Amino acid sequence: MRINENYWKLQDSYLFSTIAKKVKAFLAEHPDQKIIRLGIGDVTLPLPAAVVSAMHEAVDEMGKKESFHGYGPEQGYSFLKTAIQGYYARLPVKLEEEEIFVSDGAKSDLGNILDLFDRHNTVLVPDPVYPVYVDTNVMAGRNIVYMNANELNGFLPMPDGQVQADIIYLCSPNNPTGAVYHKTQLKAWVDYARRQGAVILFDAAYEAFISDESLPRSIFEIDGARECAVEFCSFSKTAGFTGTRCGYTVVPKELTYGGTKLNSMWLRRQTTKFNGVPYIVQKGASAVFSEEGQRQVKANIDYYKENARIIADALKKQGIWYTGGENSPYLWLKCPEGKSSWEYFDYLLTQAGIVGTPGAGFGKNGEGFFRLTAFGDRENTKEAVQRLASLR
Numbered sequence: 001m002r003i004n005e006n007y008w009k010l011q012d013s014y015l016f017s018t019i020a021k022k023v024k025a026f027l028a029e030h031p032d033q034k035i036i037r038l039g040i041g042d043v044t045l046p047l048p049a050a051v052v053s054a055m056h057e058a059v060d061e062m063g064k065k066e067s068f069h070g071y072g073p074e075q076g077y078s079f080l081k082t083a084i085q086g087y088y089a090r091l092p093v094k095l096e097e098e099e100i101f102v103s104d105g106a107k108s109d110l111g112n113i114l115d116l117f118d119r120h121n122t123v124l125v126p127d128p129v130y131p132v133y134v135d136t137n138v139m140a141g142r143n144i145v146y147m148n149a150n151e152l153n154g155f156l157p158m159p160d161g162q163v164q165a166d167i168i169y170l171c172s173p174n175n176p177t178g179a180v181y182h183k184t185q186l187k188a189w190v191d192y193a194r195r196q197g198a199v200i201l202f203d204a205a206y207e208a209f210i211s212d213e214s215l216p217r218s219i220f221e222i223d224g225a226r227e228c229a230v231e232f233c234s235f236s237k238t239a240g241f242t243g244t245r246c247g248y249t250v251v252p253k254e255l256t257y258g259g260t261k262l263n264s265m266w267l268r269r270q271t272t273k274f275n276g277v278p279y280i281v282q283k284g285a286s287a288v289f290s291e292e293g294q295r296q297v298k299a300n301i302d303y304y305k306e307n308a309r310i311i312a313d314a315l316k317k318q319g320i321w322y323t324g325g326e327n328s329p330y331l332w333l334k335c336p337e338g339k340s341s342w343e344y345f346d347y348l349l350t351q352a353g354i355v356g357t358p359g360a361g362f363g364k365n366g367e368g369f370f371r372l373t374a375f376g377d378r379e380n381t382k383e384a385v386q387r388l389a390s391l392r
């Protein structure tokens, strides 16, 4: 018996444990200091009322013989998939119901999709990046090539003729940088992927934060994307489902590699290895698309976006360079006075009691940068920017 030794190649994730250790040590010395966390990637607002009431109804249905649900379709109930179809139709993007696969979230699908691909494929990943793309490929022993996301390209790397990639990860709006691709940029990626015969894994977990109508919310708004892209979506940040768990993945029927449809492979994979999302949760998720649900979701997103605006204003006033925060819950700032990411972390913690996330934790290009998030509550966000202002 041999284990998968690729696990030895994983880099230990020190980022959040180091943050926790530093905060603990600081609080041990300053027990009265109130810490404000602007580093978290989790939501703080509760589930929208429409979702809660749909889930209550579903619980009652489960308690009666005539409306009880046992094993469901692994790829999701039709009522949720048709609601998702309707959501895409407004872009306008036309999806077939069988192209939509409901799951327990984007992270699982981003990892699980790799079951469909050969171990010898080359993977192209932006740096800095959401660490899941890297670690899931390291576990499978794939070769990873990094593309630089930096100030010069607005943290939006574009295709480079030098690299022969088979699997390309794009995340827009981006975690951690908050950068969002324009349609022309995504079109260049789609054309490149089609020339290469590559697949784009497009992470749209933050699409709901886009308010600029000219920016694409789905890669399928781009001509040719149905021939080269899979899209991953999530209710986590859109509707507060981080603890409830629901997302979906779109695999177009045109996607064919080696004569095989990825859609059929993914269906086979999911029906074999995945049990589906609970009926109660899918009922809650479908309420997100009701008129009332959409209104409530928008109100929550507007709340976070107002937090982002408050933080952005404070950064502007202090002359700190930043990007993101407009069509994204993330603000990505350049550490002032040439500080490293961790130096700035220590500085904010000790001088202002603010906890953010050092950019260096997301890749080498993140060094010298820092991520703040808009997911906190309003009072804390306001207090944090007052503390920031008093630093100078």
Ligand code: PLP
Pocket: 041, 104, 105, 106, 107, 108, 130, 171, 174, 175, 203, 205, 233, 234, 235, 236, 242, 246, 247
């Ligand atoms: N993709 C990105 C870019 C994320 O930042 C996150 C969560 O932080 C996810 C996916 C995971 O989403 P889910 O909660 O649906 O698994």
